[in-house]
Amino acid sequence: MTNHATHSHSQHPASTAQSMNDLNHADVTGRLLILASSNLPIGSYTYSQGIEPAIESGLIHDESSSMDFMSDYLELALCRYELPLLALMIEALMIEDVTLADALGADYHASRETKEFVYESSQLALSLSAWLDNVLELNVPDSLLAHGFLPLFAHISSHWQFNPVQAMTTYAFGQIENMVLAAVKTVPLGQMAGQRIIWQLQQLLSQQVQPLAARVKQSFLYAQRLPLMADSSDITISKLNLLYQQLQISANLPNLALLSCQHEKQYSRLFRS
Numbered sequence: 041m042t043n044h045a046t047h048s049h050s051q052h053p054a055s056t057a058q059s060m061n062d063l064n065h066a067d068v069t070g071r072l073l074i075l076a077s078s079n080l081p082i083g084s085y086t087y088s089q090g091i092e093p094a095i096e097s098g099l100i101h102d103e104s105s106s107m108d109f110m111s112d113y114l115e116l117a118l119c120r121y122e123l124p125l126l127a128l129m130i131e132a133l134m135i136e137d138v139t140l141a142d143a144l145g146a147d148y149h150a151s152r153e154t155k156e157f158v159y160e161s162s163q164l165a166l167s168l169s170a171w172l173d174n175v176l177e178l179n180v181p182d183s184l185l186a187h188g189f190l191p192l193f194a195h196i197s198s199h200w201q202f203n204p205v206q207a208m209t210t211y212a213f214g215q216i217e218n219m220v221l222a223a224v225k226t227v228p229l230g231q232m233a234g235q236r237i238i239w240q241l242q243q244l245l246s247q248q249v250q251p252l253a254a255r256v257k258q259s260f261l262y263a264q265r266l267p268l269m270a271d272s273s274d275i276t277i278s279k280l281n282l283l284y285q286q287l288q289i290s291a292n293l294p295n296l297a298l299l300s301c302q303h304e305k306q307y308s309r310l311f312r313s
Contacts, residue, residue: 071200075193076210078218081171082164082189088222089113089215090296093303095226103233106223110241113219113296118212119248121151121291122190126211127204127256128283129194135264142183143276145191151291152188154300161188168192204253209245216241259286 074081090113094100100109125148132141152158165188169180178199184192190211197207217238224234263279263286283289 068200068202068206072202072206072210075196076214076217078214078221081175082167087160087164087218088226089117089219090299090303091219091222092226093299095223097299097302099299100223100227102227103229103237106220106227106229106233107237107240110216110219110223110237111244114212114216114241114244116293117291117296118215118245119252121289122148123208123212123249123252124256124287124289126190126194126197126208127253128260129191130198130202130204130207131256131260133194133198139276140279141191141194142187143280145187145194147280148190149187153291153293153297154304156300156304157297158188161190164189165192168196172196204256205249208249208253212245212249213242216245255287259283262286 091100091109094109100106125144129141129144132138132144149158149161152161162185165185168189169185169192172178172180180192184195193211194207197210202210220234220238220241223229223237224231229237260283263282266275266278266282
C-alpha cells in the first residue's frame with residue numbers, strides 16, 4: 041500500500057512489482073468486486089448511511105421517496121465530496137505525494153460530523169485493515185487507520201493500481217447497494233423495487249464518474265505546478281485550497297447530520313448509522 045504498508049512475510053520487491061504488472065482483467069474485476077461488497081470483507085451492511093432515521097422521520101416511505109433520497113445522497117455526499125476526495129488521494133499516491141494524501145485523509149476524517157459517522161468510518165477501516173492483514177498479509181500502520189475508511193480505501197486502490205474511475209465506481213456502488221438493501225429491509229420495499237432503484241442510481245453514477253475523474257485530474261495537475269515553498273506544509277495547504285476551490289468540494293450536509301444525530305437516540309434501530 042504505497043510505502044505505508046509492508047508484507048508480513050518477506051517478499052522480493054521485484055517479484056511484488058512483477059505480480060502487480062501481471063494482473064489481468066479478471067484479477068482486477070475480482071478485486072473490484074471484493075471491495076464493492078457490502079458483506080465481505082468489511083460488513084458495511086450493518087450501516088444504513090442515514091436511511092433508517094430517514095424512514096423513521098417519514099422522508100422515506102416508498103420506492104419514489106427512496107429514490108429521491110438516495111439520488112440526493114449520490115449527488116451531494118458522494119459526487120460532490122467523497123468521490124473527488126478519493127480520486128485526489130489516488131492521484132497524490134500515484135506520484136508518492138504522501139503529505140497531500142495524508143492532508144486529504146485528515147480533511148475527510150474532520151468532515152464526519154456526528155459520532156455515528158465517525159464510528160462507522162473507524163469501524164469499517166478496522167475491518168478492512170483486519171482483512172488486509174489476515175488475507176493479504178499486509179501490515180497497515182496505525183497512522184493509516186487514524187483517518188478512517190475512505191483514506192484506507194484509497195491506499196488499497198493505489199496499491200492494486202486501480203485508476204480513479206475504477207476506485208470511485210467501486211466505492212460508490214458499495215454505498216449505493218448498501219443503502220438500497222437497507223431500504224428493502226426497512227421501508228420495506230419489494231425486491232424488484234430495490235432492483236429498479238439500484239439500476240437507476242448506477243446509471244446516474246456512470247454518467248458522472250468519468251467527467252468527475254477528468255476534472256480531478258485537470259485540477260490536480262494544475263495544483264502540482266504551484267511554485268515550491270520553503271515550508272512544505274504551506275504548499276500542501278495551498279494545494280488543498282486550490283483543489284477545493286476548483287472542484288467546488290463540500291461536505292456541508294446539515295440535514296444528513298441531523299438525521300444521524302436523531303438516529304443515535306432512535307427507539308428501535310436495526311443499523312449502526
